[in-house]
Amino acid sequence: MPDEAELTIQLDADLRDAFLGEAALQDVPPADILRELVRSYVDDRRKCRDEVPPEYDAFLRAKVERSRASINAGRWRSNEDVEAEFAERRRRLAADSA
Numbered sequence: 001m002p003d004e005a006e007l008t009i010q011l012d013a014d015l016r017d018a019f020l021g022e023a024a025l026q027d028v029p030p031a032d033i034l035r036e037l038v039r040s041y042v043d044d045r046r047k048c049r050d051e052v053p054p055e056y057d058a059f060l061r062a063k064v065e066r067s068r069a070s071i072n073a074g075r076w077r078s079n080e081d082v083e084a085e086f087a088e089r090r091r092r093l094a095a096d097s098a
Contacts, residue, residue, distance in 0.1 A: 007038075 011019070023030040070076060 019033075020030060023033055
């Protein structure tokens with residue numbers, strides 16, 4: 001490789017040992033495996049990004065901005081409040097069906 005760069009990562013010791021063991025069993029240098037994993041990851045991310053239509057991206061950005069504005073204006077509810085409300089709705093629905 002003409003333009004090589006170094007990448008340092010931290011792994012749990014058990015994961016590192018398992019990875020090195022698997023690479024040794026396949027008789028493949030760990031660096032080769034990591035290079036292929038990184039290439040595959042970058043390719044996958046590029047494909048995903050390229051597959052998102054610009055209209056959807058604009059829709060999603062607008063939705064996020066509206067949500068942020070609501071939060072900033074104090075119009076939001078905690079997950080616990082929402083869960084409690086819908087648990088009560090489910091309870092009433094079940095009682096009505098019985």
